[in-house]
Amino acid sequence: MSITATVLELEGLSCSLGSSHDILHDISLTIREGDILILQGKSGCGKTTLLKCLAHLNVYDGIILFHGQTPKSYGIPNYRTRVFYVPQRPSLLPGTPRDFLDVISKFAAQQARRKSESKLVELRVPIDISEQWGVTEDLWDRKWAELSGGESQRIALAAAVGMNTAEILLLDEPTSALDAETSLQVEKYLTRQIADRSSSMKAIVWITHSAEQGGRVGTRFITVADGGCREADGPFVPNGH
Numbered sequence: 052m053s054i055t056a057t058v059l060e061l062e063g064l065s066c067s068l069g070s071s072h073d074i075l076h077d078i079s080l081t082i083r084e085g086d087i088l089i090l091q092g093k094s095g096c097g098k099t100t101l102l103k104c105l106a107h108l109n110v111y112d113g114i115i116l117f118h119g120q121t122p123k124s125y126g127i128p129n130y131r132t133r134v135f136y137v138p139q140r141p142s143l144l145p146g147t148p149r150d151f152l153d154v155i156s157k158f159a160a161q162q163a164r165r166k167s168e169s170k171l172v173e174l175r176v177p178i179d180i181s182e183q184w185g186v187t188e189d190l191w192d193r194k195w196a197e198l199s200g201g202e203s204q205r206i207a208l209a210a211a212v213g214m215n216t217a218e219i220l221l222l223d224e225p226t227s228a229l230d231a232e233t234s235l236q237v238e239k240y241l242t243r244q245i246a247d248r249s250s251s252m253k254a255i256v257w258i259t260h261s262a263e264q265g266g267r268v269g270t271r272f273i274t275v276a277d278g279g280c281r282e283a284d285g286p287f288v289p290n291g292h
């Protein structure tokens with residue numbers, strides 16, 4: 052029996068976002084190589100809050116370990132290029148997608164230097180991926196705020212996967228603004244990346260409200276409720292339908 056490597060561990064994670072009660076309370080979870088972990092639950096139950104804790108974007112109590120070390124030990128910007136959060140509404144980001152790519156590429160280049168790799172950071176790759184998903188290159192130079200929801204989702208995802216720095220992708224309803232055909236294309240691309248051993252991407256934590264999508268892409272299924280996480284055998288289908 053092969054033992055799959057642990058990538059990310061949470062121990063006793065709680066988060067209150069400054070309110071008087073915990074939104075998430077004492078969550079422990081292990082994410083392993085090859086996991087596509089589906090996060091489900093009612094609106095407002097804390098799914099995005101959990102994703103943002105994993106990305107070290109929220110203040111939390113408890114421990115997060117990435118390959119056995121804390122996010123701070125990597126330097127937070129470097130950690131965030133490896134545990135990469137793709138927001139539900141990238142349109143709230145400042146500047147243009149190309150500015151975003153420049154920032155990630157600087158961290159990717161630093162990462163490569165640290166590992167003494169000579170690999171060039173190839174900025175064309177994310178643009179080429181987005182073109183496969185129907186986004187033309189000129190949109191990379193528009194302000195995020197001037198893109199449609201679906202355009203900004205595809206561009207943010209293409210940036211996240213195309214830089215080949217992310218080991219864990221944290222996806223917040225990544226296809227909610229896409230048509231069915233493009234959603235399927237994106238799903239196929241992401242699941243292939245996880246199966247491809249030469250890809251840097253080892254696991255995905257994926258929020259979706261669609262049980263069908265969860266069933267197509269997921270390998271593990273977590274329901275967030277009452278501040279905690281419960282693992283199930285399959286996607287959660289509301290009202291048993």
Ligand SMILES: Nc1ncnc2c1ncn2[C@@H]1O[C@H](COP(=O)(O)OP(=O)(O)OP(=O)(O)O)[C@@H](O)[C@H]1O
Binds near residue numbers: 068070074094096097
């Ligand atoms: N910055 C904040 N400060 C205080 N409370 C917040 C903040 N952000 C979110 N909340 C609250 O935390 C709870 C969890 O929100 P969260 O966005 O994590 O839910 P969610 O499960 O992702 O919801 P949805 O499915 O609607 O996107 C909600 O009650 C929300 O109102």
